[in-house]
Amino acid sequence: xxxxxxxxxxxxxxxxxxxxxxxxxxxxxxxxxxxxxxxxxxxxxxxxxxxxxxxxxxxxxxxxxxxxxxxxxxxxxxxxxxxxxxxxxxxxxxxxxxxxxxxxxxxxxxxxxxxxxxxxxxxxxxxxxxxxxxxxxxxxxxxxxxxxxxxxxxxxxxxxxxxxxxxxxx
Amino acid sequence: xxxxxxxxxxxxxxxxxxxxxxxxxxxxxxxxxxxxxxxxxxxxxxxxxxxxxxxxxxxxxxxxxxxxxxxxxxxxxxxxxxxxxxxxxxxxxxxxxxxxxxxxxxxxxxxxxxxxxxxxxxxxxxxxxxxxxxxxxxxxxxxxxxxxxxxxxxxxxxxxxxxxxxxxxxxxxxxxxxxxxxxxxxxxxxxxxxxxxxxxxxxxx
Numbered sequence: 001x002x003x004x005x006x007x008x009x010x011x012x013x014x015x016x017x018x019x020x021x022x023x024x025x026x027x028x029x030x031x032x033x034x035x036x037x038x039x040x041x042x043x044x045x046x047x048x049x050x051x052x053x054x055x056x057x058x059x060x061x062x063x064x065x066x067x068x069x070x071x072x073x074x075x076x077x078x079x080x081x082x083x084x085x086x087x088x089x090x091x092x093x094x095x096x097x098x099x100x101x102x103x104x105x106x107x108x109x110x111x112x113x114x115x116x117x118x119x120x121x122x123x124x125x126x127x128x129x130x131x132x133x134x135x136x137x138x139x140x141x142x143x144x145x146x147x148x149x150x151x152x153x154x155x156x157x158x159x160x161x162x163x164x165x166x167x168x169x170x
Numbered sequence: 171x172x173x174x175x176x177x178x179x180x181x182x183x184x185x186x187x188x189x190x191x192x193x194x195x196x197x198x199x200x201x202x203x204x205x206x207x208x209x210x211x212x213x214x215x216x217x218x219x220x221x222x223x224x225x226x227x228x229x230x231x232x233x234x235x236x237x238x239x240x241x242x243x244x245x246x247x248x249x250x251x252x253x254x255x256x257x258x259x260x261x262x263x264x265x266x267x268x269x270x271x272x273x274x275x276x277x278x279x280x281x282x283x284x285x286x287x288x289x290x291x292x293x294x295x296x297x298x299x300x301x302x303x304x305x306x307x308x309x310x311x312x313x314x315x316x317x318x319x320x321x322x323x324x325x326x327x328x329x330x331x332x333x334x335x336x337x338x339x340x341x342x343x344x345x346x347x348x349x350x351x352x353x354x355x356x357x358x359x360x361x362x363x364x365x366x367x368x369x370x371x372x373x374x375x
Contacts, residue, residue: 013344014343015232015233015234016232016233017232017343017344017347018232018233019229019231019232019233019235020234020235020306021234021236022299022302024233026336026343027342027343027344030336030342030343041288041292044288044291044292044295044296045275045279045288045292046272047295047299048288048291048292048294048295049268049271049272049275050268051295051298052271053264053267053268053271054191054192054193054194054264054267054268055191055192055194055201055260055261055264055265055267055268056191056194056201056234056236056237056260056264057234058233058234058236058237059261059264059265059268062265062268062269062272063268063269063271063272066268066269066272066273067272067276071269074265074268074269074272078261078265081233081234081237082237082257082261083233084231084232084233084234084238085231085233085234085237085238085240085241085257086241086253087231087232087233087238088227088228088231088238088239088241088242089241089242089245091227091230091231092224092227092242095227095230102359103355103359104355105358105359106354106355106356106357106358106359107351107352107354107355107358107359108230108354109310109313109325109354109358110328110350110351110352110353110354110355110357110358111347111350111351111354112306112310113310113325113328113329113332113350113354114328114329114332114346114347114349114350114351115306116303116306116307116310116329116332117328117329117330117331117332117333117335117336117346117350118332118333118336118343118346118347119299119300119302119303119306120300120303120329120333121333121336121337122299122303123296123299123300123303124333124337126292126293126295126296126299127293127296129292131288131289131292132289132292132293132296136289136290136292136293137293139290139293139294139297140293140294140296140297140300141297142294142297143293143294143295143296143297143298144297144298144300144301145297147297147298147301148301148304154298157294157298158291158294158295160294161290161291161293161294162287162288162290162291163287163290164290165286165287165288165289165290165291166283166286166287166290168286168289168290169285169286169289169290170282170283170286
């Protein structure tokens with residue numbers, strides 16, 4: 001059974017230690033799977049739904065919340081992504097005092113690199129699901145290429161991938 | 171550029187943020203674009219310079235940068251109320267739609283056709299995520315290639331080490347991030363700038 005308090009804290013922790021809408025994913029992935037509160041499929045699905053629905057990228061966690069814990073989960077997820085953003089008020093008050101320090105800039109560079117490494121783990125996880133075979137990997141490569149070109153809207157890329165899935169796996 | 175009086179009514183502020191939220195498809199870039207168009211170009215409540223400064227603060231803040239930006243713009247345009255209204259406008263309508271889409275998906279998820287479609291869509295999200303990671307990495311590599319080969323090499327090693335630490339060693343993500351903060355402060359702080367006063371040390375942005 002899901003403990004709402006722990007559940008909320010996991011979302012909050014993931015969000016507090018992230019920058020940008022997707023970098024909370026590795027932490028949530030680790031914790032929700034370990035607790036048995038989500039399965040691998042929930043992640044791919046909530047990212048896809050997050051891409052289709054409007055709003056900032058980070059709203060994929062709302063879908064994650066709903067998939068794992070209904071409307072309560074979605075609400076807790078929404079609160080968890082809002083709280084860290086309020087810290088910007090402290091940042092704007094204190095930043096001018098520490099921005100010149102070299103260790104701050106070094107530490108920021110370290111975090112940014114970690115975010116890249118962690119995103120790679122997410123890619124690895126998504127592509128290592130049981131349902132993904134060599135055809136799935138081709139679809140992933142195609143989606144990457146189309147997104148890379150910046151000429152095709154993400155919605156269209158996902159629609160094409162869905163069509164490919166329908167034709168290949170039905 | 172002459173700024174207009176930055177005191178919009180609460181309802182107008184809510185409507186602007188709601189329309190930004192509901193029109194942003196495909197994530198960050200389109201949201202940023204819509205915010206710039208609404209607040210800088212249309213209503214002239216912000217200058218581009220102010221916007222750039224606010225954005226830098228948001229990059230240093232944990233969580234979703236765009237939500238932090240919403241907080242800062244909301245504060246400028248309406249104080250505490252401005253923050254609450256802006257957040258509600260950006261997040262509530264789009265979060266509700268996300269919920270409804272997910273609920274709709276739950277109803278049809280077991281249909282064989284939907285399962286087949288998902289087997290195509292899920293790997294595609296993996297490919298898109300790879301691009302998200304690459305977009306994060308490119309500016310870091312560009313910075314690294316300006317500073318030197320060693321810096322670039324150390325950066326690449328840290329990226330790979332973080333990925334392997336999670337995949338192979340099953341280390342906690344938080345430990346990996348804290349480790350990266352520590353290693354970054356240790357190895358990536360340039361020696362040229364002189365250290366400032368040590369008082370108030372240890373304050374994290």
